[in-house]
Amino acid sequence: MINIAIMGYGTIGSGVAEAFYTNSHIINERAGQDISLKYVLDLRDFPGSPVEQVLIKDFNAILNDGDVRIVVETMGGVGAAYDFVSALLRRGKSVVTSNKELVAKHGAALFALARGSGANFLFGASVGGGIPVVRPLNSCLTGDRITEISGILNGTTNYILTEMTQNNKGFNEALSEAQRLGYAERDSSDDILGLDTCRKLAILISVITGEKVEASDIHTEGIDKITIDDIRYAKTINGNVKLIARANITQDGVWATVSPAIVTGGHPLNMVNGVFNGILIKANISGDLMFYGRGAGKLPTAGAVTADVIECAKNLNRNVSCFWTDEKRRVYDIGDNICRKLARVSCKDGERAMDKAIEKAQQIFKCKQVYVLSEHRDEFAFVTEAMPEKTLGGQIKELLECENINGILSLLRIEGTGETKSASKSETKSVSKSKTKSVV
Amino acid sequence: MINIAIMGYGTIGSGVAEAFYTNSHIINERAGQDISLKYVLDLRDFPGSPVEQVLIKDFNAILNDGDVRIVVETMGGVGAAYDFVSALLRRGKSVVTSNKELVAKHGAALFALARGSGANFLFGASVGGGIPVVRPLNSCLTGDRITEISGILNGTTNYILTEMTQNNKGFNEALSEAQRLGYAERDSSDDILGLDTCRKLAILISVITGEKVEASDIHTEGIDKITIDDIRYAKTINGNVKLIARANITQDGVWATVSPAIVTGGHPLNMVNGVFNGILIKANISGDLMFYGRGAGKLPTAGAVTADVIECAKNLNRNVSCFWTDEKRRVYDIGDNICRKLARVSCKDGERAMDKAIEKAQQIFKCKQVYVLSEHRDEFAFVTEAMPEKTLGGQIKELLECENINGILSLLRIEGTGETKSASKSETKSVSKSKTKSVV
Secondary structure (H helix, E strand, O other), X not given: OEEEXXXXXXXXXXXXXXXXXXXXXXXXXXXXXOEEEEEEEOOOOOOOOXXXXXXXXXXXXXXXOOOEEEEEEOOOOOOHHHHHHHHHHHOOOEEEEOOHHHHHHHHHHHHHHHHHHOOOEEOHHHOOOOOOOHHHHHHHOOOOOEEEXXXXXXXXXXXXXXXXXXXXXXXXXXXXXXXXXXXXXXXXHHHHOOHHHHHXXXXXXXXXHOOEOXXXXXXXXXXXXXXXXXXXXXXXXXXXXXXXXXXXXXXXXXXXXXXXXXXXXXXXXXXXXXOEEEEEEEEOOOEXXXXXXXXXXXXXXXXXXXXXXXXXXXXXXXXXXXXXXXXXXXXXXXXXXXXXXXXXXXXXXXXXXXXXXXXXXXXXXXXXXXXXXXXXXXXXXXXXXXXXXXXXHHHHHHHHOOOOEEEEEEEEEEEOOOHHHHHHHHHOOOOOOOOOEEEO | OEEEEEEOOOHHHHHHHHHHHHOHHHHHHHHOOOEEEEEEEOOOOOOOOOOHHHEEOOHHHHHOOOOEEEEEEOOOOOOHHHHHHHHHHHOOOEEEEOOHHHHHHHHHHHHHHHHHHOOOEEOHHHOOOOOOOHHXXXXXXXXXXXXXXXEEOOHHHHHHHHHHHHHOOOHHHHHHHHHHOOOOOOOOHHHHOOHHHHHHHHHHHHHHHOOEOOHHHOEEOOOOOOOHHHHHHHHXXXXXXXXXXXXXXXXXXXXXXXXXXXXXXXOHHHHOOOOXXXXXXXXXXXXXXXXXXXXXXXHHHHHHHHHHHHHHHHOOOOOOOOOOOOOEOEEOOHHHOEEOEEEEEEEOOOHHHHHHHHHHHHHHHOOOOEEEOOOOOOEEEEEOOOEEHHXXXXXXXXXXXXXXXXXXXXXXXXXXXXXXXXXXXXXOOOOOOOOOEEEO
């Protein structure tokens, strides 16, 4: 029999306890021995809860109990969680976590501690919730060179954008609803600003390359400025706005961005709606792959934690968790990142001023097609060619010198020019090239 | 250094050699030692090919070479392949295969042989090509009870149905095109008749339950009778026709079917087009998951084989491949299987005869809505309620007694009444309930 402990009885921690009670038979069979929940550490009381008998408040009871071989960390944060996890790994106890902040920030150090004491530090639940992605990347696609990841890694923001797209809700209304339904926390700024997605992307790149990536080195934009009008323009080019994490991995570095982007046509990420997540992988032998499922929530996350506990139980005296080292992966300057964008331009009101502004945009950007929303006379949009961000910046600056132009309302990256686009030919909307101004 | 051999230098075998040459650096690093291709067994000559120097024609050279620790079987069939693989496993050599027929038929016996000699028998490439699904099911979703699988497991038939749906091609035209493009073999009857899908489904159920399932016990229908009209009716209920493998797993048995089905609305399998595969899993803790990618083809399949070779290299003296035993899983009688179907009915020509036939159908099936293709006066279709297949059979028999009805043109199962349907609300088409006859 193996004794385990859970640190932190919040949403995820209580989900893990529930998973162990619900599936105990299956779990014991697959672990090859019985797994028993000996302690739950939390400063709060939970009278009447199923774990009441095993609740403790003192971390040292776990640290000093030689019978406890595996500990689940579902406290969150990088303060006490880091101290506790370090101490446990030093004592040779394996740790399983769902804490992406801890993994993104201290992963390399914690893997080293685990290796030193013959324990394991597993973190499958920190990316993609219940979707198995970390282990497949590490143990299934081993014959492949992975060259690209693009994904929807945050259920909260995807729910908000889906509601805005499908039900015409404004950002604030969609956010309130997400909070009411429990899909967003009261302070959801880490989700909205893209920081949660950014940490997950940093973890995925590190799993693939074996090198450390600082989340703070990844160019990150949130969805807080996305409006219904952005979504309407996206629809005119047969796309949806999604918060996309993207990494292009080269031999010695990585291009990495987190930003709202327009995902067009039959791209596989276009069907990832609501709280679901999708992670698309380009591998040089196996081709395009996507992992899809519930990327967050109590039980899906608990499912991934439970699988990692079983993996630890099957490898009690065998370190299998050396995912990356302290060596830093080079993150390229975003200015050299090549992409296409939809640019929304605010111009002086009136048909003539707008026509002059459009003429200027076409002159600089060589764009044949321009989009105008039917009720607006003071803005238009167009799609740029693929070019480096800094070239785009220069051309935008030139555009802003035009007296009929007030400013740039938004710049949205366009995702999906690869072969995956042709997955659904029938969805491609044809827009006449002869008509310069398309009122939508 | 580990020496390996490949048996069979056809499409997949040559892909495996290519993968090893292309990614040798990565593969050696991940295997923890150098992997060297010592022999390629094939009765044919391949002058000028990269494996010319290592080509042999005698199987015993591999069997008797103590340096060869891992052998790739890409010959196909269950004759010589079975004899060779058995002999190799008995000698303690690990075997990796992409041969789904071999695994579906002899898997349990081969796992037992491998266990007996401390070798491994791995087969990840036999289901889903390059999509990692066998290993995730076996090592990632270990904390879960898996209750349902539904999937598109055959790229050839999915390509044909996608061409029929998106480009209005007839079945024969789409099949010829698939053959011309190399997506279908000259004799593609195993694909078209659903046998290939059926074997893959049997393997997946066995991986999940740990028990043997005879492919011949699974109710299997092919796509050979699907017409453009079936696809048009499917579109009227906002669906697409796909060849679906489905298993509902209970405590002691399984419902399993392979058949063309109408996949409706925002169901995740609806975006799986062309040669792509998708495998949807329902897990009681982790929720709905989908694995998506290239399910066949030279390189994707080679990618999965290569990953299994690396897994064998990392577990040279440790049996990790006991997937299922010879104990048989009970497969329930298809007659008790509950489903909804779209029924296409041929009736006597003319408005009055059709109205009488429709009246009869509505009387028996209590269906409010009936669909008629605009140019047809001698057929209609309707959707049944969910009921056991045998009840449906009885009601159909009753319907056929009506003098205005000639026969049943097709019966297509409808997939997707689960929660995944709501993934994309906006795609749901509303059809007026007050109108009895909907001309489409």
